[in-house]
Amino acid sequence: MSTAAAAHHDDHQHDHPYGIMRWLTTTNHKDIGTMYLTFSLIMFLVGGAMILAVRAELFQPGLQLIRPEFFNQLIGVHALVMIFAALMPAATGFANWMLPLQIGAPDMALPRLNNWGFWLLPPAAILLTLPFTLALFGIGDGAIATGWTFYAPLSVQGGIGVDFAIFAVHLLGISSVMGSINIIVTIFNMRAPGMTMMKLPLFAWGWLITAFLLIATIPVLAGAVTMLLTDRHFGTHFFDAAGGGDPILFQHLFWFFGHPEVYILLLPVWGFIPHIISAFSRKPVYGYKAQVYSFWAIGILSVVVWAHHFLTVGLPVPALLYFMYSTMSISLPLAVLFFCWIANMWKGSMSFETPMLFTTGWIILFGIGGLTGLVLADVAADAQYHHSYFVVAHFHYTLFAGGIMGIMAGVYYWLPKMTGHMYNETLGKLHFWLTAIAFNVTFIPQFFLGLAGMPRRIPDYALQFSEFNMISSIGAFILGLSQLIFVYNIVKCVRGGEKASGKVWEGAEGLEWTLPSPPPYHSFTEQPVVK
C-alpha cells in the first residue's frame, strides 16, 4: 500500500463530489454510515426533548403544562422516534461503517440501495413530526395519539396524525428492509478469503440475524398498518367487530413484528459488546460458538412469543400457558450470553476507558431489564404489571440501558477509528457516570410506581404517586442534559484532538484495527487474508 502506484490508485478512488452533493449522491459505506449515525443522534435529541416535556408535566399531580391530547401525542411519537429513528439507524450506521472493515470488504455489496435506504429516513422523520407543525396552523389535531402501538379501534378513531405515522412507518420499514438485504448480501458474498462463517466477527453475526428478523417481520407490520389505513378510509372492517373483524387481530399482527423488533434493536449491540469486552480485558472472546448459537436461538424464539405483550386481552388458557413458557425459555440463551460476557472479563487484564465503562454498566442494567422481563412472563403477576409503570421501567432497562447505552459504548469504541482523533476521556467518563446514575434515578422509582398501581400513559395521577414521579422527573432531566456532554464530545472529536493510532486500543482485535485511523475512503483495496 505504501508504493507510489498504490497511493495514486487511492487518490483516483477518492474522486467524489464535494459539499452537499457528496452527501446526497454518495454510495460510500463510510459516508452513508456517518449520515445514519448523525441522523440517529439528532433524532435521539428530538425524541428526548419530547419525553422531557412529558416528564415536566408529570413532575407534579394536576395538569400544568400540556393538555392530555398533546401528552398522548408526545408519548407515542417519542417511542416511534426513539425506536425507528434513533436506535435502528444507529445500528445500521455502525453496520455500514464497520461491517466492510470487519470482514475485509472494500464497501457494502449494494451501494446505491444503501444511499436510497438512508435518504428515505429524513422524509419519514418529517412525516412523523409534521402533524405537530400542521396543528399549529390549524390543520388536523396533531400527531398520532395512540401510543406507538397503533392499537385499533383507537387508531381508527384518531386524526390525520395516524395517517402520517402509517406512511412514516412504511418508509422506515422499506429503508430497514433495504438495509437488511444489503447487509445479508455483503456478509454472504464479500468476506475476505479465509473468513468462514464461523470466523465472522460477532457483530456481523448479530446483524445477520437482525437482518433476517427485519425481513421476516417488517412486511407484517406494513400489512397491519395498511389494513388500518383501509379501515380508516376505505370502509374495510378488519379490526371492527361490527363488520366481522377483531380489534385483537391488530395486536397479534403488530406484536408479531413488535416482539422481534426488541431483538432487532438489541442483537447488533450484543454483537459488538463482546468485541469491546475482549479489547479492554485483553483476552479473546469467550464462548464464540455458544454466542452464535444463542443469537440464533433468540432470533427464532423471538418470533414465537409475541402474545406476551397482551396477556390481559382474554386469551384462552392453553395460549396463555404456551406464551408464558415460551417467553421464559428466552432466558436460557440470554443467560448463556451473560455467562460468556462475564467469563470474557474473568481473569482478563481489564482497564476501564469509557467504552468499557459503558459496557460494564450496560451488562448490569440490561441484566435488570432481562430479569424483570422474566417475571413479566408470568401470566398471573402480569395482570398487575401489564401497562403499569413497572413495564415502562422494564423496557427502558432493556431499550435505553440495553440499547442506547450499548450504542454509546460502540460510539466511544469506534469513534477514534472513524475520525482519527481520540475523544476527551474525562468528558466520556463524566458522561457515563451521569448517564448511569440519572438513568437509575429516573427508572427505579417507576418500578415502585407500577407496583403501587400507576397505569402508564396517563397525563395526571393520584396523590400517592407524587413523590416517586417527582424523583423520576428530576432524574430524567439530569439524564437528558447529560447527553449534551455526549454531543459536545463527539463534535470535538470529529473536529480534532489527539491523533489516534490504527489499533487505537491495546487489546483490540479484528480487521478494522489493521487499517489506519481514519481508514482510507475505500476500505480494503486489496483483500486481506484471514488465517
Add this chain to the structure above:
Amino acid sequence: MALKLIKKVGLGLMFALWSLAAHAEYSWNFPKPVTPMAADTLHVHNKFMVIIMVIFVVVLGIMIYSIINHRKSKGYKAATFTGPSTKAQVIWTLVPFAILLYIDFILMGIPAYHSVIMMEDTRNDAEMVVKVTGSQWRWQYEYMDGDAQGIKFVSNLTTPEDQIQNKAAKGENYLLEVDNELVLPVDKKVRILLTSNDVIHTWWVPAFGSARDAIPGFLRETWAKIEEPGTYRGQCKELCGKGHGFMPVVVKAVPEEEYKAWVAAKKQELATASAGADKEWSKDELMAHGKEVYAKNCAVCHQAEGQGLPPAFPGLAGSKIVNAPNFDADGKLMKDSHVDRVFNGIRVMPAWKGTLNDVDIAAVVTYERNSFGNNMGDLVQPAQIKALR
C-alpha cells in the same frame, strides 16, 4: 477531579432525594390483597422478586470480584482461554444453565401454572354476574342476575376540574373518586363480564389482582371474591384517548345485609327515575337537571362553556346542529338533528341511548339548546325520548 465532583454531586442529590422520600406516603409493593387472586399474585410476585434478586446479586458479585481483581492497573496478566477446556469446566458451565431451567419451569413455572388456572376459572361457584362496559371515558355497570338484576348505572369521575387545573387543593382521592361506585357483597365470587362501546379499555383494581381488557364487540371475563369490606380504587390501564387518565374504577365491598339494603334502595331510585319519564317536566327542572348531566358527561369534550375542542370535538355554542329543529311536522325525529346526535352518536360521539336514561337525555338536550348563547327556547320532554326506544 471529575470523579470527586461526581461523588459530591451524586451524594448531594441522594440526600436531597432522601429527604424528599422520608416524609412521603409511598408503597414499595402491590397494595394489600383482598381477593384470593390478589393474594396469590402477591405471593408469586414476592417469590419471583426474591429469586431474581438472588440471581442478580450472585452474578453481580462475580462480576464485581473480577472487576476489582482482574485489572491491568493491578498488574494482572490476562488469561487466554476462550471456552471451557476440561470436563470439569464443561460441567461447571452447565450448572447455571441447569439452575435456570429449574427456576424457569419448576420453581416459577409450576406456581405460575396454578395461578393461570385459578385466574381463568371465572365460572365455577360464581354466585353473581356483573357486566362492566367501558366507554370514553367512564365505566357502566349492570347487574345481570339475582335480586339486583336490572340495576344499571354509569360511574363518572367526580374530581372537580378546578383540582385538576390546580386552582383548588386536591382531595384525598384525587382522580380516584366517582359518583356511583360498583357495590359488591363480600365473600361472594362475582363473575365480571367486560365489553366496550368504543375503544379498548382495561378494567383494573390492583387490590383484586385482576386486570382484563374491555373490547368492543366481544365479551371478556374475569372474577373477584372480595374478602374484606372496604372501598377499592383502580384505573383504566389501556390508552383510550384523551380521558384515559380520568376514568377510575371504584368498587365498594359491603357485607351481605348492607348489599341487600343497597339493592333495594337502588331499585327504588331507578324506578322513580324511569317514572319521571312519563311526567311532563318544566323548563326549569329540565335546565337544572341538564346542567348536571352536561357537567358529568359532556363537558370533558365539548367543554364547560360549550366551546368544544375543534376539530375533534366541535363546539356547541352557535352549532348548526344544536340551533335546528329536532322533530319534523309529524313529530318524527329528523336525521342528523340534535337529539339524533345525542341519542345515536356518530364516530367519536357515543350513542348515549345506552348510557343515559330518558330524563337525562331530554334534560341535557334542552340545556344545550338554551345555554352557551344558544337560544332555541324549545323543550324536549322525556316522553319524546322514551318514544324513540
